[in-house]
Amino acid sequence: MRVPLTGTPAVIKAASLFLFHTPDLVRYGSKPRREVEKDPELLGRITQRLRTFEETIAYAPNQVFVGGMAPESLWDHPEPWFRSPVDRAEEWGKDGRIVPQAEFYLLLKASDDFKLVDLDEDFMRSAWEVRDQRGPLVEDDRERIGEGSSPGDIAEAIDDGALPLYMGSDIIGCIKPAHSEDPALDAATMLENLAAKATATAALRHALSLLPEGTAGAIDYLMGCGEEAAGDRYQRGGGGLAKAVGQMAGCLEATGSDIKAFCCAPNHSIVLGSGMIASGLFRNVAVIAGGALSKLGMKHAGHLKNEMPILEDVLGSVALVLGQDDGRAPLVDLTCVGKHPIRAGASQKEILGAVVCEPLDRVGMKIVDVDRFATELHNPELTIPQGGGDVPLNNYRMLAGMAALRHEIDPSGVGDFVREHGLPGFSPTQGHIASAVPFLGHAVRGLTEGNLHTAFFYAKGSFFLGRMTSLSDGFSFLLRRNRGPALKKGG
């Protein structure tokens, strides 16, 4: 071990959030793929309702996600949001970028160490020329990407079982299976896993770019918390993605592992990484998660039925760098971590009691003492048309109900509580990406240069979906404004 085991409180040094507009991958989302197999004409109805890149940039929830707008501004933004574009919207926000599909394909190929992704030579050259020099692609990616392919070679590969990659109706490349008989390495799975690697790489590179030069080389450990299951037939979901992403981002001194806890894996990872720093085991830990390709177009039926655009057309990714207390960056308060133990029940009251009330009680705080809570932040415009309701609002109302039960607020104050302590949903339905962490960028800014003093992150994990248990999960942590060296000793 390079450092003695004398830690400091952990802080969040940088956070980054990216969106990738990938409309032509919607067809490869789990739900569209299964439904198109049953009804091939559905594909045409979906593609007719895909958004342009400009529409995606101007979509207010996307602007909030990358830090281009404050979350609270959505409460006053005219609805429906998809018909109320943001004026002069830009690709870059304070926390990251909305990346066009062509750059995604280049990054996908750059992420492919095994020559599985083929891209048309002409497409590749023109896409490279118009890429944004600020990232996520970097100069070294030119070598990683290598040579392009001819249309004939791509057509031949598709005939042999490769999955075509589209720009609109044009085939501009393909992805081949990594093994002829292994379903864990087939073309669709490789696309899903490489998409997670590429998108997470973008977020980590950007987070590192916000920190002093040399930080990449100072990362000791990487924790992946995405939804992919990278592995082979003998070990599906074996892992390795965090280390793969670290390699792409120049974290050459780091190793890493992938943490699995369904949608609350990011919260588990942030707390585990902070514990590593607090113990002195490591000085710098990066937490990364790539996008969930399988969730693209998940609720397309509701969007088509309501004559809406297909709004689940973006992959999200997140990265943050945890480090030693610098007296300024927001502190991860490890005395206020909440977990949902096996013995706890599954009702909302029992989950909130374990994940929110118990840790707050431990540090002598009431629910109303927290400035902002971040929880399931799914964009309601994506879920309501399919009958899923406004998930954030429902969760904040339950939290307000808990505050009322504890006599912290009057039951008539539930609506005010939601506005004062909650957030509107603004995240794409990317599972883990939507679970509390989309607020990280806003929270870090609010806790350093804004008016936040505390932000509480709690997320739920649907463990029962894996059919290993009927249990669910929840995990939480508190971020505090750093008041400088005086607080260090108290931790």
Place this chain on the structure above:
Amino acid sequence: MSGGENVQIEGKQVIALGERDGVPGEAITKLALAAGAADVHAFTQCFV
């Protein structure tokens, strides 16, 4: 079933569909058994 209608489940077999962000299947099971259901087969779904 319309809102407000009472359903007698005493002695009945119950299939319950719960939701993670609403009322989970496990909670519906407890309620149904308390109301006298003979057996409950409950699922919880996650709609996000």
